[in-house]
Amino acid sequence: MRGGKAQCGVWTGFCTLLCVLLILDVHGRPANISVLKDKTLNSKEENEILPPDHLNGVKMEMDGHLNRDFNKEVFLGKEIEEFEEDSEPRRNRKKLMDIFQKVDLNHDNSVSAKEMQRWIMEKTEEHFQEAVRENKLSFRAVDPDGDGLVTWDEYRVKFLASKGFNEREVAEKIKNNEELKVDEETQEVLESLKDRWFQADNPPADQLLNEEEFLSFLHPEHSRGMLKYMVKEIVRDLDQDGDKKLTLPEFISLPMGTVENQQAQDIDDDWVRERRKEFQTVIDTNQDGIVTMEELEEYMDPMNEYNALNEAKQMIAVADENQNHNLELEEILKYSEYFTGSKLMDYARNVHEEF
Ligand SMILES: [Ca+2]
Ligand SMILES: [Ca+2]
Ligand SMILES: [Ca+2]
Ligand SMILES: [Ca+2]
Numbered sequence: 559m560r561g562g563k564a565q566c567g568v569w570t571g572f573c574t575l576l577c578v579l580l581i582l583d584v585h586g587r588p589a590n591i592s593v594l595k596d597k598t599l600n601s602k603e604e605n606e607i608l609p610p611d612h613l614n615g616v617k618m619e620m621d622g623h624l625n626r627d628f629n630k631e632v633f634l635g636k637e638i639e640e641f642e643e644d645s646e647p648r649r650n651r652k653k654l655m656d657i658f659q660k661v662d663l664n665h666d667n668s669v670s671a672k673e674m675q676r677w678i679m680e681k682t683e684e685h686f687q688e689a690v691r692e693n694k695l696s697f698r699a700v701d702p703d704g705d706g707l708v709t710w711d712e713y714r715v716k717f718l719a720s721k722g723f724n725e726r727e728v729a730e731k732i733k734n735n736e737e738l739k740v741d742e743e744t745q746e747v748l749e750s751l752k753d754r755w756f757q758a759d760n761p762p763a764d765q766l767l768n769e770e771e772f773l774s775f776l777h778p779e780h781s782r783g784m785l786k787y788m789v790k791e792i793v794r795d796l797d798q799d800g801d802k803k804l805t806l807p808e809f810i811s812l813p814m815g816t817v818e819n820q821q822a823q824d825i826d827d828d829w830v831r832e833r834r835k836e837f838q839t840v841i842d843t844n845q846d847g848i849v850t851m852e853e854l855e856e857y858m859d860p861m862n863e864y865n866a867l868n869e870a871k872q873m874i875a876v877a878d879e880n881q882n883h884n885l886e887l888e889e890i891l892k893y894s895e896y897f898t899g900s901k902l903m904d905y906a907r908n909v910h911e912e913f
Pocket of ligand 1 (some may be wrong): 668669
């Protein structure tokens with residue numbers, strides 16, 4: 559574990575179908591899959607014992623897609639959901655002003671890159687703490703006898719029960735070493751979960767996961783070892799020539815036949831443009847046109863301070879209208895959609911009322 563307990567926020571909620579789709583969908587990757595990730599499809603109560611496909615404050619999804627909400631997640635921390643649900647501009651503006659005061663540590667009414675970096679690190683830590691909190695509940699659900707240790711078989715029973723299998727029947731069969739009749743899709747998910755399960759078992763491996771290990775099972779971004787595992791999985795999915803490195807064409811490649819109309823074509827073009835930019839300007843740090851596992855690991859590491867500073871500079875650049883490399887309150891209010899996801903239509907009038 560890095561820094562003892564680096565923690566990250568649980569993003570609860572895909573519907574069962576979507577979750578299975580995303581776990582299985584390693585080769586076919588439609589460019590517009592983010593469309594599927596519409597918030598309306600989320601359901602909070604399901605799959606809490608399954609590793610979330612989306613990790614808050616991590617730059618890339620487990621399926622290799624860029625995390626489009628990254629900047630909002632690291633700017634808002636655990637308040638992100640509140641912002642999404644609350645669409646009342648007046649209240650959002652007030653909240654954003656409060657955040658600005660806090661980011662502006664030296665109270666000079668201007669946010670520097672350093673101040674933003676510190677803020678990003680703080681908010682990332684907040685997601686971590688959220689993950690730990692939710693992990694407690696998830697762990698309790700898979701450890702009904704409460705001895706603090708979970709076997710793969712115990713977890714497997716809970717997983718299958720969440721897929722609609724009869725929990726007692728499955729448990730009985732596993733106990734008696736009988737064959738489980740599960741469909742191919744479920745079997746594939748099980749195998750990938752099993753792989754991940756044993757990766758999360760810290761040495762000396764005892765085939766049991768305690769709460770902390772279970773946390774890195776659900777949240778690989780917490781531990782150096784699991785971060786490596788996650789990167790390996792992503793590279794495996796994108797690497798076409800098997801050299802365990804990614805070229806730009808490998809990184810931006812799209813499956814054939816996903817483009818059905820002009821709208822989808824536009825989404826594809828945006829997707830490629832964004833990915834190319836990210837590859838060239840951020841991930842490939844030594845600029846040799848190749849992304850190694852090490853480079854990808856640094857990129858994915860939510861606690862990387864250098865990444866946080868870069869992100870801070872990028873965020874400032876987006877809204878820095880007066881070009882002073884700092885953010886003033888008016889700039890942040892004007893670009894509120896970028897920082898919070900919600901538009902403040904009447905920002906100009908309100909700002910003037912305020913001052
Ligand atoms: Ca300041
Ligand atoms: Ca390659
Ligand atoms: Ca490189
Ligand atoms: Ca400025």
